[in-house]
Amino acid sequence: MKKLGILYNPKLSAALPLARELEAEMRAARAEVWVCSSWEEEMARQQISGTELVFSVGGDGTVLRSARIVAPWPIPILGVNLGRLGFMTELGAEEVRDRLPQVLAGEGWVEARARLGVELLGGRPQELPSALNDVMVGRGATPRVVSIETIIDGQPLTTFVADGLIVATPTGSTAYTLAAGGPIVHPSVEAILLQPLAVHINLKAPLLLPADAVVELLIHSEHSAVLSVDGQVNIEVSSGDRIRVKRSPHHTRFLRLHPPGSYYGRLAQRLCLGQ
Template sequence: MAAQEGRTVAVVRHPDRDQAAALEGDIRRWLEDHGHHATAPLEAADLVVSIGGDGTMLRAVDQASRQGTPVLGINVGQLGYLAEVDPSDWEAALERWHRGEARVVERMALAVRVERHGSAPAPPDDAPEPLPDGSYLALNEVVVEKTPTGRMVRLGVVLDGEDFNTYAADGMIVATPTGSTAYALSARGPIVDPEHRAIVLTPVAPHMLFDRALVLTPGTEVRLEIRGDRPATVALDGRSIGELEVGDALIATAAARPARLLTFGGHTFHSILKAKFGLEDR
């Protein structure tokens, strides 16, 4: 394969980890020494390098997916599911990318929009940035759940325009296969290989007999309506976008453009599962 030449690379790092800050300096120098241009995270780039854990990776993917830019994750911290390159291997990974040997895998993302009956409150300071049409992207999941000081909420689930059920629960998770090992896993949702395309709907602590997760086709439109008399909160990939009032709704569908992750065939999904859960051959 032909070597990469004169590429623009955005570097994103965890803001509070000294190791991430040191790696950022080393990576920027390496890129400049190899004829590439290291740039700020929000500028147009040919590659985004994320230095941190899965949270840092999710933020990098949120920005990179808007231009279809692939993301290389360097894991600083505990073993995660997204950032696959160990800190000691970053130079070898970039050398392989420089030589054109990296592979890009595509992961399904969610497109999420909110319908409000009243005016929208000001979003939290750390809220993700919406797309120009007002929708949001999520690689892992969107979560609608009770407010921090509230009791359970009533959530109406409408699938492809057909009323399915009203759940009395602590919340509802709409996840991608990539997100099946995030919050949905702790709510006893299924583990789905991240290279599949599907929408996983998992109730959180439902107060009802039907408490099973649903694995839906990727073309399904999932609408969650706030029913009853209590508001709910909404978070995308762990970042709050505020509250929904009774009568408001959230709509989630498969995003038109997938997230693109750089991989070198290192940590496989199965090997990460084994390590995370301490699984051993008998």
């Protein structure tokens, strides 16, 4: 590989030293390398042209930031876990040191994960970054329920009176949706997951939609609400705002070194199942 990037979590003390260690090894192998904080998204985008692989050094939050930076380009990400769960990461710190020669030799396979495009419509239209995990619409600072009129493929479904509503990818089914009691969906399944949050009176069960479904959410509330993309991009929304969520044309690509069949064992390990 001729050009590599390393995005690291600046809030983890071990992340930058590991990034510099990997950088030195890559340069010794005659690769061009850039290193950037995953929080400096615009700075990273300026360096990404021609990059063949991006190392994400941190945890799942760092992977989400890395994926948002890389999203318009078909560049694989190799997640290195220094965090807690690391659902989306592939290697730990010691593993990446041991297996770096394999990575530089081009070994491994690429897994594509779906993303969700999100638009804020109405009086202040705005296209937001796409989501790898989920899009959440919910109550803001005031601890009161919001009413979310939900329309799927142009057909009214219901109006949720709830703390919020999550629209998630299969990847996101192990994130906020799982904490809300939703199902775990294998990442290869082509679907969109609709998960209500603390519903007052209405449909409480999650709903699995076709991957090409278009979900529109219309806010009815006397107080402010929030629109959150992957829990990292958050904007205030108010009554009358309409949010459209649908499958993005872009995918997040992960470099994998473990075999495809390892998903279930790794899932059980991360969730401490059977213990």
